[in-house]
Amino acid sequence: MSPKYVLDPFSEKYAHRTSSMLSSEIRDLLEITARPDIISLAGGLPYTQAFDPQVILRLVSRVLAEDCAASLQYGPSDGFAPLKRSLTEIMREEGTPCLPEDLIVTSGAQQGLEFISKIFINPGDHIITEAPSYVGALNSFLSYQPQIHAIPMDEEGMVLAELRNTLQRLEERGERAKFIYTIPNFQNPAGITMSRDRRYALLETAEEFDCLVVEDNPYGLLRFEGDPVPTLRSLDESKVIYLGTLSKIFSAGMRIGWVAAPHPVLEKLLLAKQSADLCTSSFTQRIAHLYFAEEDWKGQVSQLVEIYRERRNVLLASLDEFLAELCSWTHPQGGLFVWVTLPAYIHASEMLASAIDAKVAYVPGSGFFPYRGGENCMRLNFSYPEPEVLWEGVKRLSKVIKREVALAKSLGLQGKPAGGRPHGQE
Ligand SMILES: Cc1ncc(COP(=O)(O)O)c(C=O)c1O
Secondary structure (H helix, E strand, O other): OOOOOOOOOOOOOOOHHHHHOOOOHHHHHHHHHOOOOOEEOOOOOOOHHHOOHHHHHHHHHHHHHHHHHHHOOOOOOOOOHHHHHHHHHHHHHOOOOOOHHHEEEEOOHHHHHHHHHHHHOOOOOEEEEEEOOOHHHHHHHHOOOOEEEEEEEEOOEEOHHHHHHHHHHHHHOOOOEEEEEEOOOOOOOOOOOOOHHHHHHHHHHHHHOOOEEEEEOOOOOOEOOOOOOOOHHHHOOOOEEEEEEOOOOOOOOOOOEEEEOOHHHHHHHHHHHHHHHOOOOHHHHHHHHHHHHHOOHHHHHHHHHHHHHHHHHHHHHHHHHHHOOOOEEOOOOEOOEEEEEOOOOOOHHHHHHHHHHOOEEOEEHHHHOOOOOOOOEEEEEOOOOOHHHHHHHHHHHHHHHHHHHHHHHHHOOOOOOOOOOOOOOO
């Protein structure tokens, strides 16, 4: 949206909540990194080139030939019934039983997050997230003005001792967290998967402190190694609200996600859906339904997994080759992202200008924290760039980081942590 106003003539008119609505650092970045000369490790784009356009063309033609009037029409707010059945099949693929009446279709999982925020969060309410966490979720939550408690993660997911301490402290003040938000599989941005034991323990803790659990699972089927771990929803339907999406296994452009939840919650979500956009596109729901009912979608997911596994391997190998001495990083068993930790004194946001100068881009870690944190971290994406481009991207990045390290040494800054500014106050 340009030109940008320096002084907004309408500033007196906006609702208070707009002051906590943040522009996503990632979206802003994508504008810059769309330049063809820049290698972008910043986005989170699925590799849609893997899909055969002829297949999609066939589906679109069939929808129009067989069901044109209905596909151009409004549809039920809870979703197109045949698609809802297909979505339960997708959940079954991950061992999660679900009936069509247990879910509503949304315009992407992002809309589900927005609705969850809308129906649960009063200003000042407490909610729990992982630290770091998905920026789109944080931005939805923050616009409803909660206090977010961001719980650090280790290689098994959210650190439960920290979670318990936080919930205990709240309880001592007579307060409770409304929900715990987690991305248990191949987390965005950290690439971490919550272990089986941690999942059971998280649910026990949620039970003890009377919290709902919001399980956001866009990447679960994109596993390259290791054994599948049960979804939280499959372990406890009574308090887990589950978000699914077709964005990572079929198309982000169709804008189809869903929320499975206990029925009282589902009723409130449906009211939110009706007031937001009446229904998700009848047209894309029909295309998606045909795709999952009649095409070899599991074969396509396997192909995506092969592509992403190779790219993840290349990214990890290039980090080993160029940055082993200086940085550490996660080893994702699936999904799209690797989380890199730089020396403590390097500020990834401040380094970004030099990186773009060197024609490579990443997302600075601080954007994934609600208030502060992650200043010396970055998220790298491996799903979109071709393998040789990933290698070259990390090579360029390593030169930028090495220059930054040399500069810090010459200025004697190595003992000083990058520190942080509160999120959104650059
Ligand atoms: C963890 C997480 N949740 C939700 C979304 C939003 O997905 P959708 O395209 O279904 O709105 C994303 C997208 O990247 C994501 O990473």
